[in-house]
Amino acid sequence: MTTSATAQAFAERAERFIQILEATCGRWDDLSPCEGWTVRDVVAHVIDSERDFLARHDLLDTPAPSMDDPAEAFRAHAADVVGVLGRDGTADRAYDGYFGRTTFGATMSEFYGWDLVIHGWDVARATGKDWSISDEEARMLGAEADGWGDALYSEGICSAPVAVAEGASAQDRLLGRLGRDPGWAPSA
Numbered sequence: 144m145t146t147s148a149t150a151q152a153f154a155e156r157a158e159r160f161i162q163i164l165e166a167t168c169g170r171w172d173d174l175s176p177c178e179g180w181t182v183r184d185v186v187a188h189v190i191d192s193e194r195d196f197l198a199r200h201d202l203l204d205t206p207a208p209s210m211d212d213p214a215e216a217f218r219a220h221a222a223d224v225v226g227v228l229g230r231d232g233t234a235d236r237a238y239d240g241y242f243g244r245t246t247f248g249a250t251m252s253e254f255y256g257w258d259l260v261i262h263g264w265d266v267a268r269a270t271g272k273d274w275s276i277s278d279e280e281a282r283m284l285g286a287e288a289d290g291w292g293d294a295l296y297s298e299g300i301c302s303a304p305v306a307v308a309e310g311a312s313a314q315d316r317l318l319g320r321l322g323r324d325p326g327w328a329p330s331a
Contacts, residue, residue, distance in 0.1 A: 149248025150228035156256040157221035163263045164214035167270045175269040176327040182269050186213035190220045281313035
């Protein structure tokens, strides 16, 4: 992908995540499918992990946004990331990543963008909103995960796979593979 394409890919996934956050109706303290995490914790994790990556590479030095309003915090953060990716040559700049040589744009649009889709499902499910991952995107995300091998189940990435019903949808197969129970629902 070109600089503009990787920045655009991240921006599109970030915008979908923002739409999910805006639909939470302020239910930031609801428990999420991520064991022990509230919706606010999920959003903080997304922001913190992206900020940490960019800061480690001296690409981001703005202060972390306040988590008083997680939707606004992520909106400000996403604008910072898109700004970083839009700097001359930054998105196309290569570095040695965990899985080998890659670019900052590819990492943000693929790995961290991937994270936005999965955590988008977590937030939507936690707050009782109807949102799903399309079959095409679920297959694409699964193919990306294939490249991570056992690292997918490293500390802080995904939990061990969860069994899903035979004939489950592409989304449910992906979620089960990532350690999520596709049938998870907030407790009454």
